[in-house]
């Protein structure tokens with residue numbers, strides 16, 4: 001899978017060169033290219049922004065410069081995503097479907113934003129990472145790359161994905177423990193040391209439901225639950 005990031009601040013992307021995603025890129029499981037929009041400015045001062053027609057605060061990124069940067073990387077298979085607080089808020093099912101794309105072009109705005117004409121011309125989808133405003137699309141683009149890259153074959157093991165929060169029937173993940181067996185007087189739940197896999201799975205499922213009920217009860221409405229599990233939630237409510 002290939003990501004081409006159109007940005008004025010390629011140096012902000014150091015974090016995705018580290019750890020799991022960095023190693024995956026080194027192994028060529030994915031490709032992350034950073035394209036500096038400024039390189040496409042024809043202006044002798046490399047100007048990329050200008051004042052807003054009609055007046056108002058700040059500067060806007062110029063459409064022609066953004067368009068030239070886009071044309072340098074686009075293919076027939078590209079999907080262009082503009083990171084903006086106006087987009088649909090990113091969720092795990094969206095992450096999963098984006099992972100099926102071959103080529104994502106991530107357009108990062110900065111300053112007050114981008115001229116609307118180039119947005120209308122090149123953008124396939126607008127995505128937000130939450131209802132708050134950041135100084136630019138770079139951090140959202142990294143959030144998107146990190147979350148999507150995890151679904152690319154070989155980046156992390158498949159079991160981690162199927163057991164994690166949001167993936168297993170729409171529930172949050174159950175609590176997990178490692179050594180020492182007793183920490184500050186608190187023991188690891190006995191069932192987890194029993195070696196009885198059926199009981200362990202039952203306990204984990206129940207805990208996933210309990211944790212979701214306590215932390216994100218809104219998720220339970222869409223969760224895939226048996227009648228018995230729905231009864232358990234009624235008990236928790238008492």
Ligand code: ADE
Pocket residue numbers: 083084085127128129130131132133134135136137140
């Ligand atoms: N750019 C600025 N704020 C943003 C947000 N919340 N999501 C995506 N892009 C943004």
